[in-house]
Amino acid sequence: MTRVGTHNLHKIISPKSIAIIGASDNPDKVGHVIIKNNIDSGYGGKIYPININSSGTIMGYKSYKSILEVKKQIDLAVIAIPAEFVPDALEQCGRAKVGGVVIISGGFAEIGRIDLQEKVVEISEKYNLPVIGPNCLGVTDTRSRVDTLFLPTFKIDRPSIGGVSFAAQSGAVGSSVLDLIDSEGFGLARFFSYGNAAVVDEVDILDFLAKDKETKVAVFYIEGVKRGRELIKIARRCTKKKPIVIIKGGITEQGSKAASSHTASLAGSSEAYRAVFKQFGFIEAKDLKDLLNLSKIFTTQPLCTGKRVAIITNGGGAGVLVTDAIYNNGLELAELTERSNSELKKVMPKIVNVRMPLDMAGDADYSRFSSALDIVSKDENVDAIIAIALFQTPGADSKVASTLIDYGTKIKKPLIVLSIGGSYTKAHKSMIENGGVPVYDSPADAVSSLAALIRYSRYVNEENY
């Protein structure tokens, strides 16, 4: 099977004009919701509603009975009509020389209509037409503001502009992760929900994202890979240049069966996938939560030169749990230089026992955090820092948050924050994350994310993972 190249995904994700096939004045129709969402998102390009029963205008826009009637350059055509009518509409998109197509409609291989899906592939090949879907949510992009997701906007927190791109075979997984990006403190570049992957698949998207300047970290939820060799070929080229985080749905035999009825994906043993991920430098997420945890450390923190971690904390017990997690993850506590220790003794109050983890006591305020970060970040025996800021304590306030942002963005070593708590803590977590420093809410999550960054740094700097 010859495959469509990926050079044209740019027109799908950053279109200057879009046509919606299946547009309608009826607010219950998917085509209506998509146009409305593009208006709401502030999409700035042209919008052409297409409906075979069009009487001239739809939702205030001039409308057309067929895409062939538009007679202007259309970058992206979105198809949201019953499956049986999709091949004809796609044929017309090909003849109209559109830049790319998203087929929202379901009713193809996932319910056994392999014949219909094969027609989609044939037409795509005939016109060299990049097609996303069918059976998907499509795309959104924080810069072009195109938005083909047909979900009610009030149900999803739309993310701000950032460097993480996310591609999900499953629309449900895609939309729930999209909804979480904002509260997890990082921003989005591109979003692809690619469903049955009849034409454009994870290989094409990976190729596109690997070269994409807006994408600092590419994150994938996949259910199956049909073109393993190509995936590996691209991975060889890009995983040392850009972190690629991946989670495989259907990693167990039974999960894989569930995936095959869902997006008609082919199975593969979990061992095979994991071995490939590891060998070629993919960063495997263990769970959706992990995927978010990894996204935020990889998009904000620099690579790391070793595995010696300094802990500074305003709570002893949390320092103990982070220490446990450090050794459970194969990292180690940094041993500070003599010079650092004597400097710390000068600036810390007497009740502070100068050792790792550095328990600065429950009354530590921003100046104590600042002194400790200053000394520890300069220490040559320290590769990365975990700052535990428990905001229940009397000294922890927004000045501590701003101190953490200050050091977290200026030093050349990874710095992550652990803050556990309710509403006062969560308000400070948002402040710190808006300042560009990741905050975790559990010792295990914080350390396993840092451990992944350290493993990836070693992979980038050496031959082997």
Add this chain to the structure above:
Amino acid sequence: MTRVGTHNLHKIISPKSIAIIGASDNPDKVGHVIIKNNIDSGYGGKIYPININSSGTIMGYKSYKSILEVKKQIDLAVIAIPAEFVPDALEQCGRAKVGGVVIISGGFAEIGRIDLQEKVVEISEKYNLPVIGPNCLGVTDTRSRVDTLFLPTFKIDRPSIGGVSFAAQSGAVGSSVLDLIDSEGFGLARFFSYGNAAVVDEVDILDFLAKDKETKVAVFYIEGVKRGRELIKIARRCTKKKPIVIIKGGITEQGSKAASSHTASLAGSSEAYRAVFKQFGFIEAKDLKDLLNLSKIFTTQPLCTGKRVAIITNGGGAGVLVTDAIYNNGLELAELTERSNSELKKVMPKIVNVRMPLDMAGDADYSRFSSALDIVSKDENVDAIIAIALFQTPGADSKVASTLIDYGTKIKKPLIVLSIGGSYTKAHKSMIENGGVPVYDSPADAVSSLAALIRYSRYVNEENY
């Protein structure tokens, strides 16, 4: 060493009268904060401020130079004065026949002043006086509303009344968990932060909580156990009657070193602890997040008769990830009876493939959830249910939330919910949890919590864990 019995912890946690030694009009003093917090929390008993320099009133209450001057029954004395003055104050508490003492002050074994700590133990034994601390936050209780925590109330979300009691050796861990209970959707019974555990230790608290009617689930953060035999003795008696969740800080060698400088705890190998936990039916939490996850399933859901889990979902990809997690945790997907399958075929739309996981499609509304829950919960091949409700989808709304509450509280099998997303989702998560059904935000967390409930159910029903 003879030890004080635990029968008197009741007076510490549900005191009708409290004396605060170290009370002050100065808002920066710990004794001031404690009185203020008891006023704010609505503590209904008598408050007696004690300060050696008292001139008659403190914070509007009649005050005393010594607890011996009060000459009324005092259930709880809280000591918040410098360590060197603590033994004298404690001696006076003994002579005044108080019901129990909380020593907030630090400056004892944790900084090497073992001599001072030994004096505390001696005096406690002389008067048969239960003493919590030193170097701790003390106690709070949602019913008596006593509150000896000296942390600013605006920094901590105080939990509502519930069935989970929490005891933490570390004040920092204790207060951050306390702060999270409310947003994690369950309520608190008792809270103990017991610091150096000079007198009252985890054994005494476990003994108390095991017998306590208000406590449905007891949760412990411990850094070391000095009386292993006694702990096991109590465990034999109570772990089959009441779930005891435990997390051990300092489970690695290096974490254990950190713990010893923190609350002067003795170390023990992680293998030894884990073996004991497992053998005697403690439920070990892997992380603080896990501890909260376990608390909410154990306090809301019934025991389980097997490990066959039904999944109903409005998103295919999430169903795949939960299926993976089920097999990764040693559970299995339920195989529904023929009868259930044919009933489901009748009520589900044609696009729904009737199999496990049951993907009810993205347009599933409350009536589809209700039909599925009705059939699945009655199926004899189903031991537990995970309902995945992704609130980004068009059909998911507050009626779905109320359907989940309805089934989650009326059926006799465990039912937990997985909902992943931002603000709209979080609002519905709160609704469902306020209705008494636990909601998780990641497939791995949901399934590992259910797996712990299933393991514990087996332990309760059989001889071995």
